[in-house]
Amino acid sequence: MRNLSIKIVIVFGIGEQLKKLANKENVTLSDVHGEGVIDRESLALAIRAAAHVSHITTQGLTQKGIKYSLSNTVRATEMGIVGGEDQINRGKVDKIDIDFISHQLKEAILPIFSPIAFSRSGDSLHINSDDLAAELAIGLNASKLIYLSLHPGITINGIFIRNITFDDIQKTCDENPQSIDEDMRSKTYHSVKAIARGIPRAHIIDGRLYDGLLTEVFSSGGIGTMIHGNEYQQIRKAVDTDAQIIYNITKTAAKDEILKPRTHDSIMDEINSFYVLVIDESIVACSCLVDYPDDALMELAAVYVLPFYQGKGAGKKMVDFACSQAICLGRKKIIALTTQSFSFFYEICGFSEGTKKDLPKLCLQTLLESNRNSKILFKNIN
Secondary structure, eight states: OOGGGOOOOOOOOHHHHHHHHHHHHTTTOOSSSSOOOOOHHHHHHHHHHHHHHHHHHHHHHTTTTTEEEEOOOEEEEEEOEEETTETTEEEEEEEEOHHHHHHHHHHTOOOEESSSEEHHHHOEEEEEEEHHHHHHHHHTTTTTTEEEESSSSSEEEEEEEEEEEEHHHHHHHHHHHGGGGGGGGGHHHHHHHHHHOSSSEEEEEEEEEHHHHHHHHHHSSSSEEEEEOSSSSSEEEOOOHHHHHHHHOOOOOOHHHSSOOHHHHHHTTTGGGEEEEETTEEEEEEEEEEEGGTTEEEEEEEEEEEGGGTTTTTHHHHHHHHHHHHHHHOOOOEEEESSHHHHHIISSSOOEEEEEEOOOOHHHHHHHTOOOOOOEEEEOOO
């Protein structure tokens, strides 16, 4: 990731190490994760646990030849009284020296942050590491906030969630927080906070999986849960550089006779009619809109979604977008020709079965010449 100029900041947690240390020392912890009152013994063990995790982390980075820094660029302050109880030794972020951290990143130095931070007067305070990571992401205007956990991701009502919008997860947090797996609530809440304050997306993945972080960042499917703001998914007009990707997406579908075969050159010739659905900077679906203004209709063609995203609403999103475009142009009808997706258009998108009489002359001629015997569907939109 560093070789690809991706700037990284590490915040480590100490929950598991703290529990093991407390068990070894036969100490009952008043708090584990920096979420409540922290007595003296718990704070002392938290400081030891943080020193241990810091040591093994920096040792590993040294073995890999990576420069790092542990600094006091995050200042803490006392949490104060919550629910009528003084949150002794519990801290929250007071100030972050963003300029200094940015300078370190510019110099290819990896900043590392412990959940034990100092107050203005030098007192040690335990900050919840999920909260600290979110605050740093917000302060640095990060493109991603990624949590590594001991679980695959977010589970709601026992169902693993791979992708969820900010609006949906915020509603769940507000109205039914108990439905979220207890071990994932903190990371979920702080992901929501980060996105609400401008971070485009947050990921929660299983940190135990080998190469899990690389898979989550560089593959279109990922491995964990991703929470994304509304701007995460967008449909845009295709550009010339998209032609090869569109060709790669559609060639298998054409081979299986799902779509009409198209060459790379033919896609280039029609590129201004293509639209693509982009998820996390990757094209995962496409469509082509052919306008017939004399007939007051548009044809929706070449609708295809990568297999991983099928059944998740991406196809309907492309169809709904096409309808909105047709309405904007004052068209009264949208048509679609299909060999294997009749039920999708008919049952999910509300199209009706049509006949050859519904087709413009040029479209009918193309259909007859293709020998595909496609089903004809239409939808009145205005």
